[in-house]
Amino acid sequence: MDQTHTRALEALQPFIHLANSTSTSSPRLIANLISNATSNPQTYFFAELLENPTIQSLRSPDTPAEYQGYLTLLEIFSWGTWEEYQSTPNLPALSPEQTLKLRLLSLLTLSVTIKHLTYENLMTALSITNPAELESLVTAAIYSSLLTGRLSPASSPPTVNVTSVAPLRDVKPQSLSRMISVLADWETRCGDVISDIEAEIANIKENAEKQREKEKARKSVFEKAIEECSSEKGGENVPSSRMARKMARFGTGAGGIGNKREFSSDDHDDDGYFENGSYGAVDPGLEGRMDIDEGTGSSRGARQVKRVLGRKT
Template identity: 30%
Template sequence: MASLEPFLLISKSAKGAAAAKLVQDVTSAPGVFVFAELLELPNIQEARSIVTEQHAPCFSLLQLFSYRTFRDYLGRLRHVCACTLLTLLIAEHKDSLPPLNQAQITKLKYLTIVTLATERHILPYSLLLEELQVATIRELEDLIIDAIYLDVLRGKLDQKEQQLEIEYTMGRDLEPGKLEKLLEALQSWATTTATVLSELDQKLIEAGTYSAAVQLANEQHEKVYLANLKMVQERQKDGKGGRRGQLSQNSVDSMDIDELPSDGPKLRIRKPTMDAALKQSQRKRNRA
């Protein structure tokens, strides 16, 4: 837009030959890729009704760069060249186009890629070679790289698959009568986007519910695990204390054990009973 501003200032006073010259200059100028504001100016619109060999083509030329393609230029040029001189002067003169210089041809090819990118995300080299009338793939790739540097488009050159993958393109002027079609496309896109967003929201809700359930299950599992671990530790502790108490209670004087050495005579140590102790005490008193 900033690149077009100087031409808009000049165009306010440009008429006739000056307007035609202005169109030639703006379509050749580097960095200028939108022309709608210039095309709508009254003095430029007047060129549409001027039927002179010098001024008539400027309006058609501006239309070409606003929203048409290199193929449109080639088709129109071939059609004009096929006409008789009389037909050219009478019927086709207002729609004829002047020859383009190299800067204009290159710019129109950039804009053609932009238009093609609105129809498909991946542009095969074969399609681009045909639409742009480029002789070699090397020349085509150089053209695309220049367009990327100018920020006309962004994309990736896939030399293996012989295609251009589009990521972004600048916008072009909208041709009269195409607004309704654009609005329909935008409405369809909005509907599709709303459906996709609704499905994504549902998926997010389901994912959140599942995540909460998994977290709750993990927490419950952790609680059960810790409880079981604590119970096992307490049982182990109680078991060790019980055995120590038992060993203290069953001391040597209360043990009734058979010692069975592997290489000696068997010895039997028996704890004296309470009755035997009483009888022994009674015998000592009787002797006394």
């Protein structure tokens, strides 16, 4: 599509140069220039040529009637359709090349403005009576890169499915105000959407900040509660800690059996009894001493330890 656009601009330049270099405003010469420009198979833009002062000189009241219609014809080639040409009186007859060109340009406009491009709609708009002629026209447009699509003659009704159209039509000056209005409305809607998005983002950030502050306060309360609990129960945990150290030193606890060792004099509670994790009967004859029986064990010399605890003397 871009190459077609470039070729169309390049094809029009010789005609613009010829209009600029013309020293005389001969209506016949200008009419001949318009006919050649609209017959060229590569020209699809005509607005720049239409705005040329030499071409605009045909609007003069002194222009012969037989040439006055050429300026209107060039306007139809710029932004009009085949139907407009058919409905406008006093226009010059078209050559076969001009007929094909105007129908191709009209097909581009119809592909944008008509939702369902049926054979019937296109044949009526382009004054074509034979479906094969319509198919030939659409095929020529596709091979010229004017549009992309496919023919569906077997569908009901037969249709032309157009997927894209080359931007090769000029804009009618009277439609500029409407286009500006449409673009202004579109800009307003875009601004409203952006404002809504920004408000939603601000709301999300605000909620996230509140959630962070809430979590921070909850964590602070939790840590303070832990500190207060540890401070209040700190004194009660001392005996348990001393007992745990004693059990670790004796090698007891959790049903474990300690190794043979001597008891020190401070390994007792305030009541004067030794501790081994349980309180059993004490043999009065064994006060102040500890007997250790070593029995036979495994082949590695494992020893079975029997400890008898008594009251110290």
